[in-house]
Amino acid sequence: xxxxxxxxxxxxxxxxxxxEIYGDQTLDDIKGLCLETAEKLGQAIDFRQSNxxxxxxxxxxxxxxxxxxxxxxxxxxxxxxxxxxxxLKLLDIPVIEVxxxxxxxxxxxxxxSYVEPVAAEVIVGQGAKGYALALEKLGELL
Ligand code: DHK
Numbered sequence: 683x684x685x686x687x688x689x690x691x692x693x694x695x696x697x698x699x700x701x702e703i704y705g706d707q708t709l710d711d712i713k714g715l716c717l718e719t720a721e722k723l724g725q726a727i728d729f730r731q732s733n734x735x736x737x738x739x740x741x742x743x744x745x746x747x748x749x750x751x752x753x754x755x756x757x758x759x760x761x762x763x764x765x766x767x768x769x770l771k772l773l774d775i776p777v778i779e780v781x782x783x784x785x786x787x788x789x790x791x792x793x794x795s796y797v798e799p800v801a802a803e804v805i806v807g808q809g810a811k812g813y814a815l816a817l818e819k820l821g822e823l824l
Contacts, residue, residue, distance in 0.1 A: 683724065683824055685817065686749045687716055688741055689731035690757030696782075704782045705809045712810045719814040723821045735759055735766065742769035751820040753813065755780045760795050767796035776802040776823045778816040782809050 689709060692699060697708035707715075713729045720727045728749075732738050738759065745752050752775060759766050760781070770777055777800055784807030785792035798804055803819050805812040 683750045683821075684726045684728070684748060685720065685751045685753060685820055686741070686745045687727055687729045687753045687813065688738060689729075689755050690738060690759045691733040693755060693757050694731050694733070703788075707810045712813055715810055716813050716817065719817045723817055725817060725821065727817075735763055739765050739769045742766065743772060745773060745775065749775060750824055751775050752777045753780055753816040753820070754778070754797060755782070755813075756797050760785070760797050761792055763796055767800060770797065770800040773800075776820060778802060778819055779804045780812045780816045781806045782812060783807060 693709055696704055696712070697706055709731055716727055716729055730741060732741070738756065742752070752773065754777060756763065756766055779795065779797045779801040785795070786806070802823060805815050805819070808815060
């Protein structure tokens, strides 16, 4: 089972970025947690981050081949990107939306998600653990 894990803009700054909201774990720590969880579940993961919307769109398009599931924290693009929404609609593999914080409990501009309508499951407010829960959910679905 091969899972693509995508991270959007500013998530490369985790650890330094508003730790009271996002926690003090770095993206590398989260990658480590994902690798550990995936190994237990017998999954192979490909963990990526980009600050560029077009690169994320291309990676989503590429997931049509060779991947069985997708975990995505589109970060700020969650609330703005019709392009990411459209790319996700191309997929016939399950998509799990993850956020470290709970955007719906934050500023109003974070209340809309363009990922949610195409997600099989949405996991929010669980910090880094949300990524492990997303892999477990994919394990159940697949
Ligand atoms: C991460 C971001 O960068 C924000 O733009 C989102 C999300 C929330 C998170 O909680 O992981 O609004």
